[in-house]
Amino acid sequence: xxxxxxxxxxxxxxxxxxxxxxxxxxxxxxxxxxxxxxxxxxxxxxxxxxxxxxxxxxxxxxxxxxxxxxxxxxxxxxxxxxxxxxxxxxxxxxxxxxxxxxxxxxxxxxxxxxxxxxxxxxxxxxxxxxxxxxxxxxxxxxxxxxxxxxxxxxxxxxxxxxxxxxxxxxxxxxxxxxxxxxxxxxxxxxxxxxxxxxxxxxxxxxxxxxxxxxxxxxxxxxxxxxxxxxxxxxxxxxxxxxxxxxxxxxxxxxxxxxxxxxxxxxxxxxxxxxxxxxxxxxxxxxxxxxxxxxxxxxxxxxxxxxxxxxxxxxxxxxxxxxxxxxxxxxxxxxxxxxxxxxxxxxxxxxxxxxxxxxxxxxxxxxxxxxxxxxxxxxxxxxxxxxxxxxxxxxxxxxxxxxxxxxxxxxxxxxxxxxxxxxxxxxxxxxxxxxxxxxxxxxxxxxxxxxxxxxxxxxxxxxxxxxxxxxxxxxxxxxxxxxxxxxxxxxxxxxxxxxxxxxxxxxxxxxxxxxxxxxxxxxxxxxxxx
Amino acid sequence: xxxxxxxxxxxxxxxxxxxxxxxxxxxxxxxxxxxxxxxxxxxxxxxxxxxxxxxxxxxxxxxxxxxxxxxxxxxxxxxxxxxxxxxxxxxxxxxxxxxxxxxxxxxxxxxxxxxxxxxxxxxxxxxxxxxxxxxxxxxxxxxxxxxxxxxxxxxxxxxxxxxxxxxxxxxxxxxxxxxxxxxxxxxxxxxxxxxxxxxxxxxxxxxxxxxxxxxxxxxxxxxxxxxxxxxxxxxxxxxxxxxxxxxxxxxxxxxxxxxxxxxxxxxxxxxxxxxxxxxxxxxxxxxxxxxxxxxxxxxxxxxxxxxxxxxxxxxxxxxxxxxxxxxx
Numbered sequence: 001x002x003x004x005x006x007x008x009x010x011x012x013x014x015x016x017x018x019x020x021x022x023x024x025x026x027x028x029x030x031x032x033x034x035x036x037x038x039x040x041x042x043x044x045x046x047x048x049x050x051x052x053x054x055x056x057x058x059x060x061x062x063x064x065x066x067x068x069x070x071x072x073x074x075x076x077x078x079x080x081x082x083x084x085x086x087x088x089x090x091x092x093x094x095x096x097x098x099x100x101x102x103x104x105x106x107x108x109x110x111x112x113x114x115x116x117x118x119x120x121x122x123x124x125x126x127x128x129x130x131x132x133x134x135x136x137x138x139x140x141x142x143x144x145x146x147x148x149x150x151x152x153x154x155x156x157x158x159x160x161x162x163x164x165x166x167x168x169x170x171x172x173x174x175x176x177x178x179x180x181x182x183x184x185x186x187x188x189x190x191x192x193x194x195x196x197x198x199x200x201x202x203x204x205x206x207x208x209x210x211x212x213x214x215x216x217x218x219x220x221x222x223x224x225x226x227x228x229x230x231x232x233x234x235x236x237x238x239x240x241x242x243x244x245x246x247x248x249x250x251x252x253x254x255x256x257x258x259x260x261x262x263x264x265x266x267x268x269x270x271x272x273x274x275x276x277x278x279x280x281x282x283x284x285x286x287x288x289x290x291x292x293x294x295x296x297x298x299x300x301x302x303x304x305x306x307x308x309x310x311x312x313x314x315x316x317x318x319x320x321x322x323x324x325x326x327x328x329x330x331x332x333x334x335x336x337x338x339x340x341x342x343x344x345x346x347x348x349x350x351x352x353x354x355x356x357x358x359x360x361x362x363x364x365x366x367x368x369x370x371x372x373x374x375x376x377x378x379x380x381x382x383x384x385x386x387x388x389x390x391x392x393x394x395x396x397x398x399x400x401x402x403x404x405x406x407x408x409x410x411x412x413x414x415x416x417x418x419x420x421x422x423x424x425x426x427x428x429x430x431x432x433x434x435x436x437x438x439x440x441x442x443x444x445x446x447x448x449x450x451x452x453x454x455x456x457x458x459x460x461x462x463x464x465x466x467x468x469x470x471x472x473x474x475x476x477x478x479x480x481x482x483x484x485x486x487x488x489x490x491x492x493x494x495x496x497x498x499x500x501x502x503x504x505x506x507x508x509x510x511x512x513x514x515x516x517x518x519x520x521x522x523x524x525x526x527x528x529x
Numbered sequence: 530x531x532x533x534x535x536x537x538x539x540x541x542x543x544x545x546x547x548x549x550x551x552x553x554x555x556x557x558x559x560x561x562x563x564x565x566x567x568x569x570x571x572x573x574x575x576x577x578x579x580x581x582x583x584x585x586x587x588x589x590x591x592x593x594x595x596x597x598x599x600x601x602x603x604x605x606x607x608x609x610x611x612x613x614x615x616x617x618x619x620x621x622x623x624x625x626x627x628x629x630x631x632x633x634x635x636x637x638x639x640x641x642x643x644x645x646x647x648x649x650x651x652x653x654x655x656x657x658x659x660x661x662x663x664x665x666x667x668x669x670x671x672x673x674x675x676x677x678x679x680x681x682x683x684x685x686x687x688x689x690x691x692x693x694x695x696x697x698x699x700x701x702x703x704x705x706x707x708x709x710x711x712x713x714x715x716x717x718x719x720x721x722x723x724x725x726x727x728x729x730x731x732x733x734x735x736x737x738x739x740x741x742x743x744x745x746x747x748x749x750x751x752x753x754x755x756x757x758x759x760x761x762x763x764x765x766x767x768x769x770x771x772x773x774x775x776x777x778x779x780x781x782x783x784x785x786x787x788x789x790x791x792x793x794x795x796x797x798x799x800x801x802x803x804x805x806x807x808x809x810x811x812x813x814x815x816x817x818x819x820x821x822x823x824x825x826x827x828x829x830x831x832x833x834x835x836x837x838x839x840x841x842x843x844x845x846x847x848x849x850x851x852x853x854x855x856x857x
Binding site: 351473481 | 534536539585587633634637641644645648656657658659660661662663664666667674675677678681682685686689690693702727730733734736737738740741742744745748749752772773775776779780782783784786787788789790791793794795796798799802803806
């Protein structure tokens with residue numbers, strides 16, 4: 001164990017140096033780092049360990065797609081589709097279309113009607129889960145036909161999940177637009193599981209505005225207010241008066257046809273308003289509808305609330321218009337922003353929120369660093385008092401170990417959290433343990449009367465197998481922690497796992513190299529340890 | 530190189546296995562007590578696990594007015610608010626229960642409302658250093674994931690140890706580790722430390738540390754079993770523990786010192802983390818020696834056997850003292 005070839009020695013030294021160099025950017029304050037590394041070529045690693053929100057301050061908001069609401073809107077859509085098919089095929093239903101928890105149910109009494117309608121209804125379903133595993137034979141909608149003509153259409157699990165996945169993707173895109181409009185912060189928006197989205201904004205300490213932006217669906221619709229006695233209407237609340245208004249179900253134009261929305265002021269009244277412009281399709285539909293409906297009341301519906309219902313004076317064919325209501329300047333600003341970014345495809349619920357002020361973050365770093373330095377100093381003194389020269393070797397190995405750990409964390413882009421700092425301190429403890437195991441073993445072997453070289457050889461060899469066993473068991477626990485934990489705990493698991501790897505590495509290589517070099521230099525006949 | 534401290538003398542001969550008549554009942558009693566306090570007092574779950582709102586305030590002035598904050602926050606009508614000083618007289622920690630509402634969605638809305646109202650009420654006089662709101666959905670899952678994490682972790686370790694050692698060692702290590710986890714939970718209950726996501730990390734770290742320590746002792750027991758085939762199992766275990774004793778003490782001390790620095794200077798947020806770790810280091814070290822090792826005797830680990838020619842013939846250069854002691 002004490003013979004290390006020249007090439008190996010060089011490799012060990014290079015690897016250790018590289019590890020330490022990778023840690024350098026993390027040890028500098030940001031301004032120094034920019035000044036030093038800004039002039040260096042791009043291949044020089046200059047990534048520093050990024051600090052978690054608990055250390056640098058910021059907001060963390062976990063959102064979940066409102067599944068019941070999504071299913072409800074899927075059901076409504078399915079019902080409308082079925083109704084359309086029935087109209088197109090001129091099929092009469094017995095009774096209406098009943099809503100099921102995850103689909104619809106209706107009855108076509110006539111057999112020839114069924115024969116015409118069923119193929120069309122089947123077209124509503126699509127093959128599910130195709131992208132990943134090829135056709136699965138499952139459809140997004142299961143259609144069951146009973147002998148008495150009762151037809152049940154249900155969304156399958158796969159169909160539902162696929163829809164949720166798609167909605168999640170669209171939601172992330174919309175959220176990105178909504179947050180990035182300011183352009184200053186560097187938000188991170190991540191998918192978590194099937195139906196959750198984690199939004200993290202460093203430096204943001206009052207997430208009230210952020211939450212308002214994320215929580216609003218911002219679904220804008222233009223519909224006619226129903227005339228007396230009209231069929232197919234629904235009741236909606238008027239935002240200003242609070243009264244219920246009957247509104248036609250059919251939608252003239254939706255927010256997705258908007259190409260621009262700007263906050264502005266009404267030139268006559270001076271009230272804050274939102275000016276908007278439609279795309280070609282939108283302006284055509286809007287133009288047609290307002291031509292047909294001169295004199296009628298047009299309801300502007302936002303998230304199922306009527307925000308205003310002006311009377312159409314003249315056909316509006318230019319493709320632009322304005323939304324007025326009792327708004328504050330702030331409200332029109334945020335409304336126009338939301339309209340520009342587009343509507344969320346489903347409602348979102350805020351299920352978790354964590355905000356850390358910059359002050360607390362800085363305090364935590366200060367306390368964490370102080371504790372780490374103290375911990376290392378205590379350990380160093382203890383080791384040197386216990387093992388003398390070998391203690392110094394151990395302290396050097398452990399210090400390099402910590403640098404390498406920092407370097408690795410920076411390279412893989414890990415985030416250092418407060419529990420992560422504790423993980424580093426624990427690594428110090430574990431790394432010391434590796435050295436203690438080696439020295440105690442060497443001590444024992446030497447006590448049996450072995451020569452220095454034989455004691456060192458045997459000591460290292462036997463201790464290393466113990467070190468591997470002991471560290472691997474801990475590594476298993478740390479890996480499980482990584483996969484099942486979340487947020488700060490994950491950060492801790494990453495730190496601990498990497499710490500175990502660097503510990504085993506330094507014990508196998510660096511400590512051994514240092515002691516082998518010392519042995520070659522001093523050639524003692526006995527080891528005093 | 531002249532000055533070196535020996536914390537443990539070289540040739541210790543503590544009859545550790547003799548203590549098993551004490552350590553087993555003591556540990557069993559403590560475990561039972563933990564179960565009792567667990568149900569009688571209950572774990573002081575943080576909002577990560579039971580949902581709710583946690584707010585850390587720092588007074589913009591020199592000192593926080595705790596009674597005023599208590600009065601005002603209780604008047605908001607969100608149920609009883611727990612207000613406590615946190616670290617210094619300027620900082621306060623407010624804890625609000627999960628708001629009740631008929632549906633989860635409404636509950637989440639109500640939770641959001643709590644924060645808005647608190648910011649309105651205290652925003653002028655206090656800085657909001659930390660706000661955490663955990664909804665009912667998340668908290669339930671955390672409990673589940675945490676429990677699964679511990680179980681999966683233990684199974685993983687069990688499998689690994691079965692490969693590397695005989696099965697008795699695997700079972701022994703798992704029992705010792707469970708013992709440590711149970712007692713750590715007991716520590717959380719008795720000290721009424723807040724049990725949150727970070728505490729879960731503590732439990733898993735203690736699991737790791739305790740296993741690490743146990744494996745070191747086991748490794749040596751296995752080695753000694755190969756060496757002394759005619760000795761009684763308890764004698765072999767005593768030799769193994771005594772020969773690793775110095776390492777056990779030094780490692781426990783260094784790790785303890787490191788965590789002690791964390792507990793004293795690491796700040797209020799890490800306080801319960803480091804306190805529990807300190808307890809875990811002590812209990813993990815204890816269990817390796819007094820639980821994990823003697824349990825091998827009860828699990829019927831076999832000694833000797835196999836190769837009679839090598840029986841008790843120490844390897845070249847093996848300790849004569851140890852062999853003599855073993856034979857005595």
